[in-house]
Amino acid sequence: MNRLRWRKFVSGFMLTMTGVCALVAVSVLFFILGYLLYHGGTSISWNFFTKLPTPVGESGGGMANAIVGSAKLLALATLIGVPIGFLGAIYLAEFSGSSVAFVVRYSADLLNGVPSIVIGIFAYAIVVLPFKHFSTLAGGVALGVMMIPITLRSTEEFLLGVPRALREAAMALGASKWKTIATVIVPAAYRGILTAVLLAFARIAGETAPLLFTAFGNEYWSPGWNQPTASLPAMIFKYAIAPYEDWHRQAWAAGLVLLGLILVINIFARAILARGIAVPRS
Amino acid sequence: MATTTTTVPNAGPVSGSRSFLHRLREGDEIARIITFLFAASVVLVTLLLVFELWQGSVLPRHKFGFAFFRTSVWDPIFDQFGALPFIYGTVVTAGVSLFLAVPLGIGAAIFLAELAPARVSDTLEFFIDLLAAVPSVIYGLLGVFIVVPLMRQYIQPGLKSVLGFLPIFSGPAYGIGFLTAGVVLAIMVIPYIISVSREVLLSVPRDQREAALALGSTRWESTWKVVVPFARTGIMGSIFLALARALGETMAVTMVIGNTPIISASLFSPGYSIAAVIANEFTEATGELYTQSLIELGLVLFLLTFVLNGLARLLIVATSQRGGGTGHT
Numbered sequence: 001m002n003r004l005r006w007r008k009f010v011s012g013f014m015l016t017m018t019g020v021c022a023l024v025a026v027s028v029l030f031f032i033l034g035y036l037l038y039h040g041g042t043s044i045s046w047n048f049f050t051k052l053p054t055p056v057g058e059s060g061g062g063m064a065n066a067i068v069g070s071a072k073l074l075a076l077a078t079l080i081g082v083p084i085g086f087l088g089a090i091y092l093a094e095f096s097g098s099s100v101a102f103v104v105r106y107s108a109d110l111l112n113g114v115p116s117i118v119i120g121i122f123a124y125a126i127v128v129l130p131f132k133h134f135s136t137l138a139g140g141v142a143l144g145v146m147m148i149p150i151t152l153r154s155t156e157e158f159l160l161g162v163p164r165a166l167r168e169a170a171m172a173l174g175a176s177k178w179k180t181i182a183t184v185i186v187p188a189a190y191r192g193i194l195t196a197v198l199l200a201f202a203r204i205a206g207e208t209a210p211l212l213f214t215a216f217g218n219e220y221w222s223p224g225w226n227q228p229t230a231s232l233p234a235m236i237f238k239y240a241i242a243p244y245e246d247w248h249r250q251a252w253a254a255g256l257v258l259l260g261l262i263l264v265i266n267i268f269a270r271a272i273l274a275r276g277i278a279v280p281r282s
Numbered sequence: 283m284a285t286t287t288t289t290v291p292n293a294g295p296v297s298g299s300r301s302f303l304h305r306l307r308e309g310d311e312i313a314r315i316i317t318f319l320f321a322a323s324v325v326l327v328t329l330l331l332v333f334e335l336w337q338g339s340v341l342p343r344h345k346f347g348f349a350f351f352r353t354s355v356w357d358p359i360f361d362q363f364g365a366l367p368f369i370y371g372t373v374v375t376a377g378v379s380l381f382l383a384v385p386l387g388i389g390a391a392i393f394l395a396e397l398a399p400a401r402v403s404d405t406l407e408f409f410i411d412l413l414a415a416v417p418s419v420i421y422g423l424l425g426v427f428i429v430v431p432l433m434r435q436y437i438q439p440g441l442k443s444v445l446g447f448l449p450i451f452s453g454p455a456y457g458i459g460f461l462t463a464g465v466v467l468a469i470m471v472i473p474y475i476i477s478v479s480r481e482v483l484l485s486v487p488r489d490q491r492e493a494a495l496a497l498g499s500t501r502w503e504s505t506w507k508v509v510v511p512f513a514r515t516g517i518m519g520s521i522f523l524a525l526a527r528a529l530g531e532t533m534a535v536t537m538v539i540g541n542t543p544i545i546s547a548s549l550f551s552p553g554y555s556i557a558a559v560i561a562n563e564f565t566e567a568t569g570e571l572y573t574q575s576l577i578e579l580g581l582v583l584f585l586l587t588f589v590l591n592g593l594a595r596l597l598i599v600a601t602s603q604r605g606g607g608t609g610h611t
Contacts, residue, residue: 029409091320209418259417
């Protein structure tokens with residue numbers, strides 16, 4: 001009887017411990033959020049969004065150029081990553097034979113696992129070296145390459161999830177294959193695809209490592225696409241490791257803005273999906 | 283992600299009897315070719331990446347050969363490049379992070395998969411997913427301003443006074459160093475371990491649990507002696523996945539590891555990692571050999587993560603296929 005009581009005690013204790021583990025893991029998120037809200041919230045101001053960075057010792061600067069720089073980088077990355085990922089996924093799900101699909105999927109998974117700093121080296125080699133200087137273009141290419149496999153794999157999954165009956169119905173009505181895809185399959189899966197694209201976007205929005213030697217950084221505005229540009233994540237890195245109190249506050253503010261953006265996109269994307277993919281089932 | 287083994291078969295070649303010209307007119311062939319080009323570009327990008335890494339590191343591979351991995355002198359002025367301190371730092375920080383993250387991650391995954399009611403489990407999983415979305419530079423920011431001071435003032439002196447006789451807990455407490463980088467990495471990889479392990483645990487067939495309970499085991503015994511062993515390979519997969527992440531992680535490590543190329547038995551000592559040295563020195567690397575040595579480090583990182591990710595995927599797929607029936611709620 002004693003033995004049983006001991007076993008029950010162990011059971012209860014260990015199960016409680018697993019609960020503690022889960023609690024600790026989740027509380028990290030709220031800790032990060034709270035800390036950023038506290039420090040970022042007290043450092044953020046209107047200047048942050050409208051002014052250029054000021055030299056050390058001069059207060060009142062902002063990160064307007066980094067915000068615009070990030071927006072440009074992300075726009076370029078989306079222009080590269082989404083079409084390739086989306087159309088590639090259509091090929092995989094609708095047209096390809098199994099061996100080609102295997103090679104493409106394998107490459108995408110391989111690319112997805114490549115550390116972001118290595119993607120940076122890649123973009124450096126194919127864009128920075130030929131153009132001979134750091135640029136928004138190079139940073140956008142680096143982020144775009146990261147976006148391809150994420151978009152591709154999840155879009156494919158959602159396309160394959162469209163019931164077969166829908167395809168067959170469209171084809172039985174005489175629609176050609178591409179018409180079936182464009183008017184039936186993609187619309188049926190659009191919520192999932194939108195979620196996939198948004199999550200991919202959020203994932204690359206915070207990437208810093210691939211920007212260090214592609215977009216580099218800039219104290220001023222970066223006109224056009226062919227000059228080094230500041231970006232929010234790279235600014236956080238630079239300002240956090242610098243020894244100036246003023247810069248630290250800016251880094252907190254930038255961290256808050258960046259994390260806020262990423263979490264909002266994440267929650268929004270999941271909310272889209274949670275409402276269910278609008279697929280009329282027969 | 284691990285349980286999606288169902289594939290909907292394609293609609294099949296409905297248009298088999300139609301002539302090529304007919305299909306061309308309807309646009310099918312054109313759509314096929316266009317989407318094929320995009321799909322092929324994914325393969326091309328991947329090949330190009332491997333090619334650039336290989337081609338970009340020709341000089342040091344020829345000049346140093348395997349000595350590159352065995353020597354520890356990193357001297358750009360005399361063109362001597364040995365990667366050992368960086369490899370050491372990468373391995374040690376990843377090791378520390380797994381040591382901390384694996385028990386916590388698996389514990390949390392067990393709670394989410396076995397104990398928590400479905401709604402609680404899904405809500406917590408949602409938070410875990412958000413945690414995985416927090417960018418690395420934010421972890422670095424918090425690492426610099428929270429973890430480093432905590433380490434310097436409390437944790438490192440504490441460890442030293444209790445376990446100071448061990449060489450790994452000796453030396454001055456700077457705050458930055460292997461241990462701090464390992465701790466920050468652990469926090470970063472825990473979400474991956476939890477998400478994947480939870481999926482794998484949920485794919486364990488229900489009758490496994492019920493059989494154990496029917497034989498009189500307690501809830502914990504059925505979990506620990508039946509469910510977890512059943513999911514063992516998949517959990518290993520999640521650990522490999524986390525390891526691959528930890529090895530390639532750049533920003534957070536760069537910000538807290540101390541960026542000093544030394545090999546020290548003490549975890550309190552500042553160090554360096556492969557990703558961190560690339561991040562710090564790539565833009566200021568002068569001379570072909572210097573840049574190419576850094577690219578070779580990138581190649582090493584690429585190969586490591588390639589192998590680990592491949593292994594992880596194999597293990598996870600193997601488990602979820604064995605699972606068949608599910609404990610999904």
